[in-house]
Amino acid sequence: MTMPVSANLRSVPLATLDEALRAALRGDTARLHELCSLHPDSADFRHLAELSAAGRVALASPHHALERAWExxxxxxxLLARVAYQTALAVAPAxxxxxxxLGILRMRFNDIPGSLTALTRAANLLGPTLQAADLHQTDRELEIRFGILAARALSTLADMINTAADVATVLSRLALPFRHAAGFYRELGMLVAxxxxxxxxxxxxxxxxxxxxLSVILEPGLPEAYSNLGYASEMAGCYPQAYRPYLRGALANTDPSRRAYAYLMLKHLCFRLGLWDQFADLLPHKRNYGPLTWWNTLHPAPLWDGALKPGTSILIYAESGFGDVIQCIRYADYFQAHGMEVHVACDRRLVSLCRLVPGVTTVQAPPCRIGNVDWRVWSFDLFYMIERDPVRTFKAEGYLDLARGPEVGPVxxxxxxxxxxxxxxxxxxPAKDLPLDAFARLRVHPGIRFVSLQPEPPPAASILTVERPLDGFFGDAEDSFLATAQVIGQLDLVITADSVITHLAGALGVETWVALKAVPDWRWMVERDDSPLYxxxxxxxxxxxxxxWDSVFDALEAVMRQRLVAEA
Known part of the structure; x- marks a missing residue:
């Protein structure tokens, strides 16, 4: 097998080095010196010549060649070490x-077959005692090297593992050769995962x-493999089948942050499946998720414990995306209804919008000085702490009051x-994006007038003409959401991909048709054409x-025609 050149021999042609190596191994001093003369400045060739001479000494003492190999x-x-190992083995093959x-060395050259041959010969000399308690240190290292080699051998086959059948093929090739590798099935399980x-x-x-x-069968001790299986099951639309792997992955994980993340995934699945009674048990794990632990010490006010306390004040700290904030800001009115004062901290682009929510006393944009409050809570935690009925949530009828804000949008x-x-x-x-030209199918009556609700212009080649009254408002980041809300408030209907506009229109109580990909976000649940949120x-x-998206637009077109007939 032709091996790559080691870092310290790159100035010498590989073919010359290979020929010199073979001459050294067979003791052909004349040919070796002839090759050395081609590269008089190469210390490596001088070492090869010395090793060729050392081979004759090794006839009497193989340990001498082994010492040179280690050196x-x-x-x-x-390459010099390879000559020395093979010189020693020429005298003492066992x-x-x-x-x-030699097996370890060949691993460095990524010579997997050669490394496996050498290590297997070494392991076979030990017989069934390879894992016995009294193994010599060298033999323990051999077992470790087998594990490393198994991982490298498997990595070379990674690209061929695309189906469950491919795993069986890999097992048939490697299970017997790597019978001495205690971690072989673990490595294979990790690779399959x-x-x-x-x-x-x-x-x-x-x-x-x-x-x-298969990954959890091959290696049942991989918590992440269970979590990954849960996620794959969910994304395949096998929602109930995702529950047990998510739970198993969470229970088996000893790392607090990873365990917390596994519970977060399970919490989202419970949202999707309508198992909202489990939120109370799952939410506390969120506090241990590494990227979110800063929240635990953000402010001296204690975390809200879920109890309503009239006469006290609470800070709602907006988290996640814009749509998430819009979805959960509804609970300001919940607190006000129970005699609590509400303050909000959110992205500056949402400040003017959050002021439209009944129950909000003040809205600030971090980094800002947060005043003295009695309690604090993350916005999305409110959903998990308050909601238990997947039929209909608090304020599902809409809660943004345009009359509370200034008139900044177009009329x-x-x-x-x-x-x-x-x-x-x-x-x-991109998986949620809709083809703009498909909207042309929905203009089934000349009186239908399309208004764009997004800052990006339509593609130049689009066949659909879309009115863009908001173009002059998107440049003002602090009022663009408010201006968009004011335009939505004047519309008869909104048709949108799963985006922030869904939440904005739903919070305004405007009729909205939402096109969802096959496996949508967990908040849209399963097999429902309505939403408990709006x-x-x-x-x-x-x-x-x-x-x-053809079948979705077929349904949209049919409903549009029905609507026009009903209104005629």
């Missing part, structure tokens, strides 16, 4: 230390589930018989396994 191996003169050293994640990213959740199931001119329809076709996730929403779901 060169430690000095990173890898020398376990030389076989082990990684491939399951990659298959998930490649858009094949079905194979990700199959590989995930739409409405002509008789028109149906004003706001549309949003792009999101932060009364005004109708959900249109992509069929499981499809990536085309």
């Amino acid at each position: 060169h191996h430690g000095g990173e003169r890898l 020398n376990r230390e030389a076989l082990s050293g 990684r491939r399951a994640v990659e298959r998930m990213k490649e858009g094949d959740p079905i194979q990700a589930v199959a590989l995930g199931r 739409l001119e409405r002509r008789p018989g028109e149906l004003l329809v706001g549309i949003k076709w792009t999101t932060t996730d 009364d005004s929403l109708t959900l249109f779901r992509q069929p499981l396994g499809e990536t085309s």
Whole structure:
């Protein structure tokens, strides 16, 4: 096998080095010196000549050649070390230390077959005692090296593991050769778990589930493999089947942050499945998730414990995305109704919008000085602490009051018989984006007038003409959401991808049709065309396994025609 050149021999042609190595091994001093003369400045060739001479000494003392091998191996003169190991083995073929050293060395050259041959010969000399308690230190290192080699051998086959059947193929090739590697099945289980994640990213959740199931069979001690299996099952639309792997991964994980993250994934699944009675047990784990622990010491006020305390004040600290904040700011009115004063800290782009919520006393944008309050709570924690009924949430009818804010948005001119329809076709996730031209199918009546609700202009080649009254307002980041809300408040209907506009229109109580990908965000739950979060929403779901939006727009077109007939 042709080996790559080690770092300290790169100035010498590989073919010349290989020929010199073979001459040294067969004791052909004349040919070795002839090759050395081609590279008179190469200390490596001089070492080769010395080793060739040392080979004759090794006939009487193989330990001498082994010592030279260790010296060169430690000095990173890898080709020279190879000659020395093979010189020692030429005299003493059953020398376990030389076989082990040669196997390790060949691993450095990524010569997996050669390394496996040498290490297997060394291991076979030990027989069934390889894992016995009285193993010599060298033999223990040999077992460790087998594990490392197993990992490297498996990594070379990683690209061929795309299905569960491929795992069986790998087992048939490697299970017997690596019978001495105590960690072989663990390494294979870890590899299959990684491939399951990659298959998930490649858009094949079905194979990700199959590989995930195999990974936990091969190595039941991998908590992350269970969590990955839960996620793959969820993304494949096998929602109930995701519950046990998520729970198993959480229970088995000893790392507090990773365990907390596993519980967060389980909490989201419970949201999707309508198991809202489990929120109380799952939410406390969030405090241990590493990226979120800063919240524990952000402010001296204690965390809200869920008890209503009239006469006290509470700070709602906005977390996550804009849509998440809009969804959960509704609970300001909940506190006010129970005699509590509410202060909000949020992104500056949401300040003017949050002021539209009844019950809000003050709104500030971090980094700001947070005044003295009695309690503090994260905005999304409020949902998990308050809601228990997946049929309908608090303020599902809408809660943003445009009358509470200044008039900053454009006023739409409405002509008789028109149906004003706001549309949003792009999101932060390309898988959720809608084809703009497909909206042209929904203009089934000349009185339908489309209004863009997004800052990006439509593609130049689009066949659809979209009115853009908000163009002059998106440059003002602090009022762009408020201006968008004021435009939505003048519309008859909003049709949108799963984006912040969904929450904004729902919070305003405006009729909204939402196009969802086959496996949507967990908040849209399962097999429902309505949402407990907003009364005004109708959900249109992509069929499981499809990536085309044709069937969604077929349904949207049919409902649009029905609406026009009903209003005629």
